[in-house]
Amino acid sequence: MAKTTYRKRKINGKEYYFYRLRHKNLKKPKDMYGTTVKELNTKIKSAVNELDNGITDNREYFGAFIKEWLYNTHLVNKKPSTRERYDSVFRNYIDDSPIYDIKLKDLTPLDIQDYYKKLVAAGKSIAAIKNLHKLIAPAIRYAYDSNKIVKDFSRAIVLPQDNEQKKLNKINDVRPFTxxxxxxxxxxxxxxxxxxxxxxxxxxxxxxxxxxxxxxxxxxxxxxxxxxxxxxxxxxxxxxxxxxxxxxxxxxxxxxxxxxxxxxxxxxxxxxxxxxxxxxxxxxxxxxxxxxxxxxxxxxxxxxxxxxxxxxxxxxxxxxxxxxxxxxxxxxxxxxxxxxxxxxxxxxxxxxxxxxxxxxxxxxxxxxxxxxxxxxxxxxxxxxxxx
The missing domain is CATH 1.10.443.10 (Intergrase catalytic core)
Incomplete structure (x- = not known):
């Protein structure tokens, strides 16, 4: 077994590795626990990274964040039709969705990617998902610029593509007169x-x-x-x-x-x-x-x-x-x-x-x-x- 300087503590009869984190951006030390040395190391690294970047709010949920950003920042001075379109996207695809209750600091490209995959499986159009991404991508960039997340991962998200049959359906949807x-x-x-x-x-x-x-x-x-x-x-x-x-x-x-x-x-x-x-x-x-x-x-x-x-x-x-x-x-x-x-x-x-x-x-x-x-x-x- 690898040597470690971490002490151990028992909580409710279960043993954990323990570390007291001190950082200039913390008002008081933060106790961290992990069932393994590897798990605790990962948590410490993530916490230090967030603190180094000035990210201290660990409680905000993605849904609440994007709602606040959308209506109080992004839609300010937008045309009424644009406001209506983005409001509809939020209500239909973000409010009460699987990604709403993910903590903003914990959100990953995989969370968004998985959600898009589920939408495709549910029969949602690629165009609808692309419209949703036009909302999510700038929100992620804004979160990064506001020091709420460590990295802007918006460009890492891969949008689903229409398959050949759907492309054919689009072509068939164009019905000019002879x-x-x-x-x-x-x-x-x-x-x-x-x-x-x-x-x-x-x-x-x-x-x-x-x-x-x-x-x-x-x-x-x-x-x-x-x-x-x-x-x-x-x-x-x-x-x-x-x-x-x-x-x-x-x-x-x-x-x-x-x-x-x-x-x-x-x-x-x-x-x-x-x-x-x-x-x-x-x-x-x-x-x-x-x-x-x-x-x-x-x-x-x-x-x-x-x-x-x-x-x-x-x-x-x-x-x-x-x-x-x-x-x-x-x-x-x-x-x-x-x-x-x-x-x-x-x-x-x-x-x-x-x-x-x-x-x-x-x-x-x-x-x-x-x-x-x-x-x-x-x-x-x-x-x-x-x-």
């Missing part, structure tokens, strides 16, 4: 109150929130373009718990952009504007003039649920499969790719944060383009042989 379906849909919405909303979505690729926030000041008929600089949505106020509608700047700088208006759409938008003016005059004081391009009959913002129901009803009436409003945006992008437009241009028109989002979203379209490109090469060689 050209024939698009023409059939355009014919079906003629004269509908939301005709111009649907047409503009298909011909510009704007997101629903961007279209709902669009004002006539944003449309430049002289230069045939739309200036996209804001978005409208309904969010839950995390302080009151009630839902409220807000118009805010886009999430990323790339979303602020100028989108050309197809030539055929310009006279339709002008005619639509004239009709809107007539309705405004007719309703007089009943009309709430927010200068919105797309609004309900009283000038107020459109309701996404009602728009969704109307789209579903139109598709059913012409025998087309159900689609989301966002698939109108996918249709715009798909047509551009089919016409030979390069991905970088499509990215800029859609306002994607980076080119990889565009490439990942439209993998199936780009794959078809590759086949056509090779086919053109075959045709070239055939023509060369004939000569």
């Amino acid at each position: 050209i024939d379906e698009q023409m059939k849909f355009i014919k079906a919405i003629e004269g509908e109150p939301l005709e111009m909303l649907f047409l503009t979505a298909i011909d510009t690729g704007l997101r629903q929130g961007e279209l709902f926030a669009l004002t006539w000041k944003d449309i430049d008929f002289n230069n045939s373009c739309i200036r996209v600089n804001k978005s409208f949505k309904s969010i839950r106020n995390i302080d009151s718990g009630t839902y409220e509608s807000i118009t805010q700047t886009p999430k990323t700088i790339n979303a602020i952009r100028v989108v050309p208006i197809p030539e055929h759409l310009i006279p339709k938008l002008k005619q639509y504007k004239l009709q809107q003016k007539k309705l405004k005059f007719k309703l007089a004081n009943l009309y709430e003039d927010n200068n919105l391009v797309f609004c309900n009959e009283f000038g107020k913002h459109l309701d996404s649920s009602n728009v969704r129901k109307k789209l579903k009803k139109i598709l059913e009436s012409i025998g087309l499969p159900d689609r989301r409003f966002h698939d109108l945006r996918h249709t715009f992008a798909t047509r551009l790719f089919e016409l030979g437009e390069n991905p970088k241009t499509v990215q800029e028109l859609l306002g994607h944060g980076n080119i990889s989002i565009t490439l990942d979203t439209y993998t199936h379209v780009l794959a078809d383009m590759k086949v056509k490109a090779v086919s053109k090469l075959n045709d070239l060689y055939s023509s060369m042989r004939e000569k």
Whole structure:
């Protein structure tokens, strides 16, 4: 047996190795115990490391720490939609979770890694876990910067990845109209109150929130373009718990952009504007003039649920499969790719944060383009042989 200078003590009839730790950051000596010399050495080393780094609070739990940090530091001055998103992540994935009651000083990368693994096993999406990590990683960094933990281990955590089937499901979730379906849909919405909303979505690729926030000041008929600089949505106020509608700047700088208006759409938008003016005059004081391009009959913002129901009803009436409003945006992008437009241009028109989002979203379209490109090469060689 290895020699040791540690004394032994009996507690409740059981023998322990004992050490009285003294340190400049301790107000009084701290007694430490271990059933083996190795265990006691590990505890002493860990305690000294924490004390050397000024870490003296051993009672704070990770859940309580992240809650305090989130609402009193991280979310200060954040947009309402960002506050709502992170509040939802905390309530659904941290509050009352296995990692909530782990002491902050005892938290390890393995604890987080194991929790992510359990979430995957429970069927949670990789996207949801990545959103959770956007909360946990900066919280760990803040804890380190605040001398609450010895090491910033946020970069040691490995995020789970989508398997091939899930990637395939994502691709299948993009359901643009075929050209024939698009023409059939355009014919079906003629004269509908939301005709111009649907047409503009298909011909510009704007997101629903961007279209709902669009004002006539944003449309430049002289230069045939739309200036996209804001978005409208309904969010839950995390302080009151009630839902409220807000118009805010886009999430990323790339979303602020100028989108050309197809030539055929310009006279339709002008005619639509004239009709809107007539309705405004007719309703007089009943009309709430927010200068919105797309609004309900009283000038107020459109309701996404009602728009969704109307789209579903139109598709059913012409025998087309159900689609989301966002698939109108996918249709715009798909047509551009089919016409030979390069991905970088499509990215800029859609306002994607980076080119990889565009490439990942439209993998199936780009794959078809590759086949056509090779086919053109075959045709070239055939023509060369004939000569």
